[in-house]
Amino acid sequence: MQTLIQDLRYGARMLMKKPGFTFVAAITLAAGIAANTTIFSIADALVLRPFNFQHQERLVMVWERDSLAGRFDHGSVAPGNFNDWREQNQSFERIVAIVQRFFDLTGAHHPELFKGYRVSAGFFDALGVKAAIGRTFLPGEDEPGRDQVVVLKHSLWERRFGADPNIVGRTLTINAKTFTVIGVMPPDFNFPFNGGEMWSPLVFDDKMKLERGGHYMQALGLLKPGVSVAQANADLEAISRRAQQLFPDTNAGLSANVVGMIDDFAHDAKKYVTPLAGTVAFVLLIACANVANMLFSRAFGRQKEIAVRLALGASRWRLVRQLLTESLLLALAGGAIGLLSSLWAVDLLRGAMPEDYGKFIPGWDHFGVNRSALMFTLLVSMLTSVIFGMAPAWQASKPNLNVALKEGTKGASPTGSRQRLRGALVVAEVALSLVLLIGAGLTIRSFVAMLRDDIGFNPESVLSFQLSLSGKKYSEAQRRGFYNQLLKRLETLPGVVAAGETNILPMGGDYINTSFEIVGRPPFEKGKGPGAAYRVVTPGYFDAIGMSLRRGRGFTAGDNEQAPGVVIINETFARRFFPNQEAIGQRITHSGGADKPMEIVGIVGDVKDTSLDEVPGPGFYLPYAQNPLTNMGVVLRATADPTTLAAAARDEVMKLDPAQPVFNLKTVERMIHERTSPKRIMTAMMSVFAGIALLLAGVGLYAVMAYAVSQRTHEIGVRMALGAQSRDILRLITWQGLNLTLAGLALGMVGAFALTRVMAPLLYGVTATDPLTFILISLALAGVALLACWIPARRATKVDPMVALRCE
Numbered sequence: 001m002q003t004l005i006q007d008l009r010y011g012a013r014m015l016m017k018k019p020g021f022t023f024v025a026a027i028t029l030a031a032g033i034a035a036n037t038t039i040f041s042i043a044d045a046l047v048l049r050p051f052n053f054q055h056q057e058r059l060v061m062v063w064e065r066d067s068l069a070g071r072f073d074h075g076s077v078a079p080g081n082f083n084d085w086r087e088q089n090q091s092f093e094r095i096v097a098i099v100q101r102f103f104d105l106t107g108a109h110h111p112e113l114f115k116g117y118r119v120s121a122g123f124f125d126a127l128g129v130k131a132a133i134g135r136t137f138l139p140g141e142d143e144p145g146r147d148q149v150v151v152l153k154h155s156l157w158e159r160r161f162g163a164d165p166n167i168v169g170r171t172l173t174i175n176a177k178t179f180t181v182i183g184v185m186p187p188d189f190n191f192p193f194n195g196g197e198m199w200s201p202l203v204f205d206d207k208m209k210l211e212r213g214g215h216y217m218q219a220l221g222l223l224k225p226g227v228s229v230a231q232a233n234a235d236l237e238a239i240s241r242r243a244q245q246l247f248p249d250t251n252a253g254l255s256a257n258v259v260g261m262i263d264d265f266a267h268d269a270k271k272y273v274t275p276l277a278g279t280v281a282f283v284l285l286i287a288c289a290n291v292a293n294m295l296f297s298r299a300f301g302r303q304k305e306i307a308v309r310l311a312l313g314a315s316r317w318r319l320v321r322q323l324l325t326e327s328l329l330l331a332l333a334g335g336a337i338g339l340l341s342s343l344w345a346v347d348l349l350r351g352a353m354p355e356d357y358g359k360f361i362p363g364w365d366h367f368g369v370n371r372s373a374l375m376f377t378l379l380v381s382m383l384t385s386v387i388f389g390m391a392p393a394w395q396a397s398k399p400n401l402n403v404a405l406k407e408g409t410k411g412a413s414p415t416g417s418r419q420r421l422r423g424a425l426v427v428a429e430v431a432l433s434l435v436l437l438i439g440a441g442l443t444i445r446s447f448v449a450m451l452r453d454d455i456g457f458n459p460e461s462v463l464s465f466q467l468s469l470s471g472k473k474y475s476e477a478q479r480r481g482f483y484n485q486l487l488k489r490l491e492t493l494p495g496v497v498a499a500g501e502t503n504i505l506p507m508g509g510d511y512i513n514t515s516f517e518i519v520g521r522p523p524f525e526k527g528k529g530p531g532a533a534y535r536v537v538t539p540g541y542f543d544a545i546g547m548s549l550r551r552g553r554g555f556t557a558g559d560n561e562q563a564p565g566v567v568i569i570n571e572t573f574a575r576r577f578f579p580n581q582e583a584i585g586q587r588i589t590h591s592g593g594a595d596k597p598m599e600i601v602g603i604v605g606d607v608k609d610t611s612l613d614e615v616p617g618p619g620f621y622l623p624y625a626q627n628p629l630t631n632m633g634v635v636l637r638a639t640a641d642p643t644t645l646a647a648a649a650r651d652e653v654m655k656l657d658p659a660q661p662v663f664n665l666k667t668v669e670r671m672i673h674e675r676t677s678p679k680r681i682m683t684a685m686m687s688v689f690a691g692i693a694l695l696l697a698g699v700g701l702y703a704v705m706a707y708a709v710s711q712r713t714h715e716i717g718v719r720m721a722l723g724a725q726s727r728d729i730l731r732l733i734t735w736q737g738l739n740l741t742l743a744g745l746a747l748g749m750v751g752a753f754a755l756t757r758v759m760a761p762l763l764y765g766v767t768a769t770d771p772l773t774f775i776l777i778s779l780a781l782a783g784v785a786l787l788a789c790w791i792p793a794r795r796a797t798k799v800d801p802m803v804a805l806r807c808e
Helices: 002-017 019-048 079-088 123-127 154-161 229-246 261-265 267-301 303-311 316-352 371-396 416-452 476-491 541-545 571-577 642-656 668-675 677-711 713-721 726-762 771-796
Strands: 059-066 092-106 112-119 149-152 171-174 177-184 198-201 218-223 254-260 462-468 496-502 513-518 531-537 549-552 566-570 587-590 598-604 619-623 631-638 663-667
Touching: 002 019, 019 267, 019 316, 019 371, 019 677, 059 229, 059 261, 079 092, 079 229, 079 254, 092 123, 092 198, 123 218, 149 154, 218 229, 229 254, 254 261, 261 267, 267 316, 267 371, 267 416, 267 677, 267 726, 316 371, 316 677, 416 677, 416 726, 416 771, 462 642, 462 668, 476 496, 476 631, 476 642, 496 541, 541 631, 566 571, 571 598, 571 619, 631 642, 642 663, 663 668, 668 677, 677 726, 677 771, 713 726, 726 771
Parallel strands: 112 198, 149 177, 531 619, 566 598
Antiparallel strands: 059 218, 059 254, 092 112, 092 171, 092 218, 149 198, 171 177, 462 631, 462 663, 496 531, 496 631, 513 531, 513 587, 549 598, 566 619, 587 598
């Protein structure tokens, strides 16, 4: 221990003697460690541990899969199919159903609409969670007449009810019914999707057990101990095959898809975290190579000191240990700075993600530098000290004593093997930097292409909000009347250009798909027919959202419930299903419309419904008057800032129904900003990491060339004394650096072709092997390398031959 303390003191003293070297090396390491700690914190929260449930390794999600046409593998579940799985399976301790529900809370406070869930018996037991206050559901509370109980989310209890300790037993008016609060969940419980504010029992009556046409449930299962996901899949597949035979009209091609819960919820996060993890690993390797080169230079400058210590009897292992101790101190300093930097980076990332979007990302609520991240930082710091410290320490511990101890000698020139090792480190830096820069370049080009691409509508100056009318309070006729009156009132507001309504707002994240048939053609084979997205809209919707009508006409007030059925299709629908004929005038039916024929009266442009990087598929629009739904979104196009209309729009809703809540009130541009946040953040991070890599590669190459010039001062003096011109010296030194750069570029190009293919699913509008990106990035890196070589070479041309040839 005393020897270790002595090594630490001596190492700290030696580092303090060269504050410039210590600062640069520590900052270089801090950049690599901070990048890795930040990304590990993201991976830990979003991929490794998005949840913290009891027995979560046995928790799975169960979806419906289209096994014939392959159109989907994460389809919502029909109640009848869920009932089959629940009653006939041999693999699950529990399998429960989840149905999203809107809770319209009225009473003493202003009306407010909350997203929540109806859950079947055993939901909380399957997850292994208990209420923080009160209790969860008891057996039998999922039966008719006993289901009017509710469990609250902790944040809702604090915000809406002031953390009332006597909340249990209190009655609330929800959806025009009286519910009793029976419990409040712990602060960290937010399943599923972090969007639920309340949970109520799902009544699973005899009628629902037979329902197989509607697919609106999600299924969660707890596997029996020792049962694998593959075994559960095979079990439910057998049950699904029996249902296919018994119910061919509804179940043709439908099977089950069992997925581990963490894998399922972390799937989207993995797409972004995986390339970022590879990126920061490269940054750390570049930083290590850079510091290793700096340590090589420093160690060679200390060869006389090392030779004296060897001559006085110090063992080689003693010297290696001393030099590694200095490397460890340097790594710990870099780790400390890196940890502080990662704390700042995590706060920056949390602020960059819109709250309304981030809350639906599993694990985002506890994303931060936690104990695991701290241990990761310590481990990375220790490993880097060994990685970048061992080779210089080993090389420096075997100097040529005859040369090193000569009077007046500055230090021995590096041997060929040492020069090759340092050159190899520079080649690796350049290669890794090229891969990083090309990855960042592809990401940036993809993001720019996504923003520039036509999304099918004009989001500027558009305000949106959503309403959900109670099905028991409003009949079909009353729903039509409410939404018609609301539109008329909104259209008269000052500053409103157009107003319209739709059941699904663009970029709202929702999507409804349905099967259809074309009248006059043979029906599609069961289970293999195409699907199309559909929306229900009012006549003014297309003008309000800024969509263009390509051919035909839009909806009018005449397209009411007494008029013949009409439909408007998008261009993809027209191209795919009517390629060589006029689509207008044709008729179609869809599964959700009781097979009522609808005439195609118009064609509109394609719209990106869920994200900017999607490829629009076939879709159609139905008139609201013929399809009066309860949940609708309202869009208002304004002459100026649309947010100024928010208060007036809410007032108009209150005038029609004082108990009707308005929710998700925001501009459409903000909705797009939220949807693009993950890709925007990833693009920014890739750009920052690539910039760090470029800087480190340039500094590393400069350091090697500057050291090479200092070691060749005598040779350069001889050459200049014999008549060499400045341009000859410049060419000699520059070419040495360019050789290393070209070797690095060649290796980096091969690596980029291989590794950027991992990014292919994240790219839009650009291929993973885009020639322009590869060429421009390579030229840019070569330019930086040339500059890093030219500065030391320029300095070499200023060498005075008389000084260089003076005997040392």
